[in-house]
């Protein structure tokens with residue numbers, strides 16, 4: 001198991017469980033590449049209150065499997081793709097540590113491994129702590 005992250009501000013790790021690797025035959029959802037990556041990460045982060053693991057059925061990056069997202073209150077949200085199910089688990093775990101250590105969620109470029117540099121799909125600015133729009137009536 002990995003060293004647990006601080007729990008003051010848990011990092012949400014979203015993993016697409018329905019991603020299929022390129023050329024992967026159609027198979028039950030629980031056998032897909034995304035599900036395999038999710039299962040690895042679930043085992044690796046079990047009991048770590050600093051990580052909130054969430055399985056998601058599609059992050060709309062289907063052509064770049066496997067896909068994960070990192071988010072935390074007050075931080076930038078990142079979406080990464082091109083993560084092979086069988087090898088990306090440790091890479092994702094390292095990225096979470098760097099993300100958790102960054103006050104704004106921006107992982108310094110020089111600390112990013114190639115898979116994280118090349119796999120970035122999008123980053124979104126932090127959501128406001130309180131809604132700034134009038135609620136719909």
Ligand code: FES
Pocket residue numbers: 016017018019020034057058059060061062063065067
């Ligand atoms: S199926 Fe994984 S992003 Fe769409």
